[in-house]
Amino acid sequence: MTVSLDIESITAHYGHTEVLKDLSLSVKAGELVSLLGSSGCGKTTTLRLVAGFLPPTKGRIKLGDKDITRLPAHTRNIGLVFQNYALFPHLSVLENVAFGLKQRGVGSDKRRKRAGDMLDRVGLSPYAERLPAALSGGQKQRVALARALVIEPPLLMFDEPLSNLDAKLRIDMRVEIRKLQRANGTTSLYVTHDQEEAFSISDRVAIMNAGKIMQLDHPEVLYQRPANAFVARFVGFENLVPMKVSERDGDRVTAEAEGGGSMSLSQDSLGPIPDEFVLAARADGLSVRRAGEGLPVTLGLRTYLGRAYQYQCQSTAGELVANGPLSDPMEQGGAAVLAPHFEQCCILPVE
Known part of the structure; x- marks a missing residue:
């Protein structure tokens, strides 16, 4: 089921430091929205709030009609793809992909079938029995993507997923991520500091600074018609x-x-x-x-x-x-x- 994500007037602190103030953002069902900005602008904090890793000081987060603001992270059923892959080194590629299904009580035969099908979709079926150490960086990122998608989450979130890859592989992987996201129709929130990456992969982009969204729009509008001086300088x-x-x-x-x-x-x-x-x-x-x-x-x-x-x-x-x-x-x-x-x-x- 495809659902929307609504972040409503969220404020967040690290200790006594306010990192987000009255931030609101709506991601339509099936849409991919990127949070774009330099280090410290609040984009990863926003991701952590939605994932449940950080409690907001105030505000509300809704996934579809469900208020998830105070739900524990493990109950939110959100797919996560990290910069460092976060694969289990002692598990095979197939077992890594099937891990989330196992945690949800899916039977052995069924989870192996679903994990195998997902590996086929990301082009890694021949590597099913290998350990992560035997994979390249791009292959590891495909495993992480397959693991996030196989649980069929209502929301998929990416935290700088391509930062550890070389330039050519980053371009290839962002195309693959976009193709898979569109094929699944999964509502997605994508964090990056790379403008080209954000503009190429997103339906809309939110440019952030100092815990605020400076402009949220389609990449073409941001590039040609920035709303203020900060965004104008940011886009060149x-x-x-x-x-x-x-x-x-x-x-x-x-x-x-x-x-x-x-x-x-x-x-x-x-x-x-x-x-x-x-x-x-x-x-x-x-x-x-x-x-x-x-x-x-x-x-x-x-x-x-x-x-x-x-x-x-x-x-x-x-x-x-x-x-x-x-x-x-x-x-x-x-x-x-x-x-x-x-x-x-x-x-x-x-x-």
Whole structure:
């Protein structure tokens, strides 16, 4: 049975330190949501609360219609996949996968059949009688995934499951995890600090900071339309320029940056533009030009990217990073202007 997960106004402490404050999150039935953020942001604490390893100070956790906030961890029937695999070294691969079924009282023949079927699904049937020590890292992670799925949990949770694998194997395994999760339709909560991993595997992603969710949305929306400066910097918007509107003419808005320089912006492309705002742009979103309308800058270090030159630029709005064409390289110390490419920019509120 596929169910939803609802975390409602959860606050949690480690000793006297508050690590989560009034955090709320809903994961739809069959959905995979990732918690993404740097170390200490609260993502693993959230996982521990849902698993029952840590009691909340206040708030409620529901799995479907069932309140599990105060239930012991072993009664929650949640599938867990850890960073360090957590396999029993003295048990065979088949016995590791069947362990959860044994704990639930499933008979020997039936649990061996179910465990064998699950090993077949993750491509490990030939390794059923091996001990974990004889497996590679990727194979161990497949065993851990099979063990979590075989109990048919209403909720599957992953805690940095691919951190110990090399880059190529991480890509292969995240594809396998996504395929199995979709095939089973299991509601899933996934913790990672890797943005590419989270964006590639998730239906939605919650970007966290200091125990709070800064934005929860589809990966495409987070990447193209961050809601605030923290999320913008997190997803790669190197340039945040405070601006004020000086003139409006239909769709077109003329805005001035602090210290000088103006830009003509399109509301059709960027959406409604308030009188004061922050223009967020990646390096590809600001084009370096010798003259014309734009932010005046002094060019700093130039680096070759293959498809463009990238410049460190000094402006009255601070240091900015922008790209220029390979056909017209400019020298360090020279004057230039930066003009926006609207599809690579977004408008943020002043904080």
